[in-house]
């Protein structure tokens with residue numbers, strides 16, 4: 001078997017958008033309703049098989065609180081990939097996501113792979129059949145996310161850490177953009 005390609009990945013985004021929950025879903029296939037806030041940053045690893053390749057993600061899950069923002073460069077400086085997360089029911093978190101994308105493009109590695117992720121899709125989903133959307137709950141449209149991603153050259157997904165909707169796809173999508181070591 002071919003050796004695993006290690007990929008340093010950082011998660012950025014406003015507090016409580018679900019960064020740690022996305023990581024918990026990806027690493028442990030688990031979800032906690034009342035997840036305790038991250039202090040500083042947490043480090044986790046997870047392997048991901050994509051076709052013939054194995055990617056070992058080395059994940060830095062940062063704290064979203066403003067008082068930790070100055071620490072973020074330590075985590076994204078050497079990162080090959082970043083996931084910028086917002087909550088599709090919280091417009092302020094989308095504005096914050098724009099700022100993170102801008103900062104990454106100014107300060108991070110030129111060839112960094114960035115995924116923009118609108119999380120908490122389950123909150124807008126209709127209960128009946130998962131068809132259609134509940135009225136008024138979504139505050140950031142799919143188009144707004146798609147447009148930002150297209151303008152900035154980002155991968156784009158809407159996800160739910162709660163139902164696991166699209167969570168693995170984010171990491172597979174990123175892996176597909178990482179060149180062979």
Ligand code: GDP
Pocket residue numbers: 013014015016017018019020021022032033034035036037038064119120121122123159160161162163
């Ligand atoms: P972080 O501060 O960005 O790391 O956010 P957390 O992962 O700590 O999540 C903040 C809160 O949102 C917690 O109460 C989670 O249970 C909840 N949460 C996270 N992801 C989702 C999701 O996809 N759907 C719903 N409904 N709640 C979520």
Ligand code: MG
Pocket residue numbers: 019020021037038061062063064
């Ligand atoms: Mg967290």
